[in-house]
Amino acid sequence: MTEPSNLLNEPAGRADTPGDEDESELCRRASAGDRRAFAALYERHLDHVYRYAYYRVRDPDSADDVTSEVFHRALVAMPRYEPRRPFLAFLYTIARNVIVDAGRKQRPTASFEDAIAHPSIEPGPEERSTARDEARRLRAAIQTLDPVQQDVIVLRFIAGRSHKEVGAIVGKNESTVRGIQMRALVELRKRLS
Amino acid sequence: MTPNGSRVPSGGSVEERELLALGERIAATPHPSASPALRAQLRASLMSAPVQFAVAPRRWGWSALRPILAAAVILVVALGGAGYAAASSLAGDPAFALKQAAEEVELVSAPNEAARLRTLVAHSDRRLAELQKAIVTRPASANAASQAYLSAVKHVDDALKRVLSQPSTDARDDAAREATEASESHLDMLRELEQRLPEAAQPGIQRAIEVQTDVHRRSDELPPARRTPAPPKPTASPSRR
Secondary structure, eight states: OOOOOHHHHSOSSOOOOTTGGGHHHHHHHHHTTOHHHHHHHHHHHHHHHHHHHHHHSSSHHHHHHHHHHHHHHHHHHGGGOOTTSOHHHHHHHHHHHHHHHHHTTSOSOOOHHHHHHOGGGSOOGGGOSHHHHHHHHHHHHHTTSOHHHHHHHIIIIISOOOHHHHHHHHTOOHHHHHHHHHHHHHHHHHHHO | OOTTSOOOOSOSOHHHHHHHHHHHHHHHSOOOOOOHHHHHHHHHHHHHOOOOOOOOOSSSSHHHHHHHHHHHHHHHHHHSHHHHHHHTOOTTSTTHHHHHHHHHHHHHHOOSHHHHHHHHHHHHHHHHHHHHHHHHHOGGGHHHHHHHHHHHHHHHHHHHHHHHTSOOOHHHHHHHHHHHHHHHHHHHHHHHHTTTSOGGGHHHHHHHHHHHHHHHHGGGGSOOOOSSOOOOOSOOOTTOO
16 A cells, blocks of 8 residues: 555654664673673663553553563573664564563453453553543554554554564565554554544 | 654545544554663663673683583573572572572582682672562562672672782783672662661661672772773673763
């Protein structure tokens, strides 16, 4: 499907952070075992990973667990990290694998009613505004999609990755990612209507 | 309008425009961030995680194989359910003994006194991270955690004395310098922690501060750091500066 929108090519909320020029050096040092360099990468990307996990699992506790597992796996895998690859893509790939592994133990998707009624995503005191209600509803709707659609929607519109980057993470080419994205948006529209 | 100022274009079909608007709604959703508790605990855990980075052995003798065998034992333990329980255990937990046994294997595999010192510093990093965790999640375990930390620090002190009794070499000086730098970092955290520790854990932490102060003072016995320091080692403390 043709995408006439800048949004669909480069969506808002891009997750790049300032100081990218230092990232390759941090990665090099972290790969050599420098724990402080890894800590700097952790500080830089923690929220990105947490956000991805938050939208891909059903409750914040699980998002905490996934985030923790991602960084521990990344730490162990650092000596094998390929420097030419963006570090955040490396983390997203690990995150996706962690969620896939967890999904083998539990139901990967939820019904919309179940997801939105889940106690763990009830609005807290800080979630009483209309905007927060919409956020909760959107998250519940995203979680009813199949796992690949969830990945594409979260990586495209919440993580702000390009089609190419999403394709590299989920192992599909750009045109396939575009197709999945549009089908997922159609599904989301149905859920939210 | 998207959060970064882009606009939905006017081209495309009605359906496409509707889908784009939906994409914008998702992008504009207030996104959550990791909680401060997760941020702090995960960082401490990562900084003290017992990760063994591969180092090419100089020769294929028994001494070169020992770290590999030890890493294999640790891996087997870590992969098992008991290993998982041990890794997250705190002082006083039954599984804590398993964690200490794995650390003993690490220690035995150290090829020399400098490596033993580095290993013991890493262990003290873990004990400090556990103490921090105990204060937050299980205050009843804080006393046991402070005693475990004190024990670890005493081992560092003893190992540092042995290292400093040897002739000065780059390896010896680097290891000793890392230990004294770690002690400085630990002292900063201990002074902050002592304000929050329960009464029962105070004697242990006060004694630990004394021992760490002794460790730090031994930096006076070291020659000035070289201008081109060795690559950092993967045994940093929870918030080594």
